[in-house]
Amino acid sequence: MPFSLDNPVFDPAHESSKIERVFKELVEIKKKGRTDKLGNPDPNGNREKAVIVSQWTSMLKILREHLLLNGVKNHIIDGTVPVKDRTAIVADFNDNPKGPKVLLLSLGAGGVGLNLVGANHLFLLDMHWNPQLEAQACDRIYRVGQTRPVFIHKFVVDNTVEVKILELQKKKLQLAAEVLGGAKRSAGDNALSINDLAKIFDLQ
Known part of the structure; x- marks a missing residue:
């Protein structure tokens, strides 16, 4: 099907995979949050919370529409939210047991500085070529003060460009490990190169 904004896949109400x-x-x-560590009913209710991360604020807005339509209260932090707010x-999400159990976070806004240990689940909705940015996002919930097991949910759609980006991430991580191990690399080795883009889009 040729590209068209009339394609139903671009409808905000369309529920993607x-x-x-x-x-x-x-x-x-x-369901898990309603039980304690032994599987017994938890009198304190649902303690499980999730942070959902995307590099695309438009994706977060679409997801938020679906969450609200299904009665799922949520917070959102992206570049449009003033730092003072x-x-x-963050305080309400971390400390209020009756508040929203889901926080939507843009990759750019959540890279550093935020402490989101109120959550113990983090979803990476889409792939970024720089795995260090994803690692920084994961560190928002896996840090000092976290008292529960942490789960990272990483989404990769088979037979799409995301598989290529995953391969690129592995390459970048390997380069970083070699540098830490003493191997000499140029300053641009961890940047996104023309060759990287060509591989992602099968132009080689």
Whole structure:
């Protein structure tokens, strides 16, 4: 089918495979949160919370529409949220047991500085060529103060460009490991090169 904005896949109400999977995972997390470590009913209710990360704010907005349509209260932090307002959002998410159990976070806004240990699940909705940015996002919930097991849910759609980006991530991580091991590399080795783009889009 030729590219067209009339394609139903661009309809905000369209539930993509990723959105469908997110909801399945959130349902399981909610069930899990109703029991204690021994599997008995938890009198304190659902303690499980999730941070959902995307590099695309448009994707977060679409997902938020689906969450609200399904009665899932949520917070959102992206580049449009003033820094002064983020502290209150983070505090409510971390400390309010009756508040939203889901926080939507843009990769750019969540790279450093935020402490989101109120959550113990983090979803990486889409692939970024730089794995260090994803690692920094994961560190928002896996840090000092976290008292529960942490789960990272990384989405990769088979037979798409995301598989190529995953291969590129592995290459970047290998380069970083070699540098830490004493191997000499040029300053641009960990940047996104023309050759990297060519491989991602099968132009080689």
